[in-house]
Amino acid sequence: MGTARRAPVPKDMSCAEVFARVQEYLDRELNPDEVEAVKAHLDYCPPCARGFVFEESVFETVRLKLAASACPEDLMARLRECLEACDES
C-alpha cells in the first residue's frame, strides 16, 4: 500500500478530502495543483482552516517536546574522550 499513487486532485475538494491532505500540505509535499485546491477550500471553510492550524501546532509541539527530552550532561565530554582514543589508536 505504501507505494500507491495518489488519487487525482478533485477541483472542489470536500472537507474530508482536504483533511486527508493536511500533513502533506504542511510538509510542502503536495504538487502545485493540490496546493491550489487545498488553499481554495481553506479560503472559504473556516472550520477546516482552524483544523489545519491546529494540526500544524500539534506536530510542532511534538517536535519541541521531543527536542527537550533528557540528555546526559557529560555527553560532549564522553564524545571527546572517544575522539582522543581514536586519535591515539
Added chain:
Amino acid sequence: MSVTPALDARREFESLLEPVATVAYRVAYNFTRNAEDAMDLVQDSTVAAFRSFDTFQKGSNFRAWFLRILTNRFYKSRKRGRVETTPIDEAEDVFLYRQAARAGLLGNDDDPARLVLDRFDVEAVEAALDRLPDEFRDAAVMYFLNDFSYDQIADVLGVPVGTVRSRLHRGRKILQRALWDVAKQRGLVHGDGPEGAGA
C-alpha cells in the same frame, strides 16, 4: 605553539559535532529506547564519522551528514529495545482536533493545540511515540527529530518515497490517537467524544 594536522582535524570535527551532539543522542535514544544503547550508538557514530571526516564536504550540512551516519549505523546493528505495545488503531484525519473539540478543550485561544499539548510532558509524548509500530516510529523519529525530508528518509530506509509518505501519514494518525490515550490514562484530559479512544 604547533598544532598537528590530526589535532587540527579533531578540533574542527569537535566544533561541528558539539551543536548536534544533543539531538544525535535524542535520536539514538528514540531509536534504541535505552540510555546505555543510545550512548553506545552516538559514540560509535562519532568515531565512524570522524574516521570518514575527509568525505564530508566543507560548508555542507554537518547535522544531516552526521545523523545519516548514526541512522545507518542503527539500521546495521538493529539494537532496539523492545517495548510492550498494545496494537493501536489508526485514527481519523485531524483526530486530536476533533477529540479536543468534542471534549470542549478548544475555547477561543489563539493556539488551541498548544493549550491541549501543554498538558503533556516530554515523557507523555515519548510514551505515545513508543506505541507506534517500529516501521512508523522510525519514520516519525527521522521526521520529528532528524528533520529529514521524505526523500532523505526514503534513502536511509531504502524504500520508495511513496512508502515514506504512507508511513508518515499513518504514523502521525496513530500518534494522535496514542497521544489522546496517554492523556486520558494520565488524567491530563477528561471527556470523550463519540469516537472514543479505545481500539
